Amino acid sequence: MTTWTDLSATRPITLSGDSGIDRAAHHRLDEAWLAAAWSHPSTRVFVVSGGQVLVDDTPDGRTELVMTPAFEAPVTETHRYFLGQDADGIAYFALQKDTLPGRMDQSARPAGLREAGPLLSPRDAGLLVHAVALENWQRLHRFCSRCGERTVVAAAGHIRRCPACGAEHYPRTDPAVIMLVTDMADRALLGRQMHWPEGRFSTLAGFVEPGESIEQAVRREVAEETGVTVGDVEYVASQPWPFPSSLMLGFMARATSEEIRVDGEEIHEARWFSREELTAAFASGEVLPPTGISIAARLLELWYGEPLPQGR
């Protein structure tokens, strides 16, 4: 039997594929190895600042991270993140800085993960999402959650240690569920959040609560937001979503009821769409085609059965 996971593999999800980078976690505590890797001429370094990096266009029309050898990089020892090595043994580091370096040429430009993610190679997108996730975690976890003391960075950016009580703090990832709910007639349930522009509809989503399984979270979020009850829940794929620290877990979910009662808080409006209705709504402009890199568009596309019109 073909599963949704099988189907999703036919088109890679941005930020979710194999980047070709081995994170090589066993080197993170090896200061001598890190120092040697840092000073090696093949090593590549890029600066991350507030979720932004410099990207540049190549002569053959691709977009890539602006990376330099370490000796050209503006060093700040404690904000150096070791991201891993590629198959050729080249080591990659990100430097967290308060500002991006000056642009080296005209076409280099600042960009965040949302803009650059779909343009970059899987390697560069993987390096970027790792660096941005670490930067966000570092920014929000400067103090010990046990005793309140200021913590210091260790393990090449992957641990924060408390000098007062000895606690070690590791990067946190918040699981979130995102689901395309379909009914017995194979219509899709799409919702519009309060702050979204008119016409923008998407899959439902929400955070997993303490003491809850992800399947329970899918059913609870759908019920809370739309009043629809869900039976079968099938996992499809996941996507790192460091805005600031989520992991999106994508599902197909089967409704066991149809009546919609939106919560009026998170979800302003929710509707069932057949494929024909959604096609017509895209064509008329009543529903805006999805934009961006989120797995939401991919879940919708899996159900739709063909590429969706591209939003702007």
Ligand SMILES: [Zn+2]
């Ligand atoms: Zn402490």
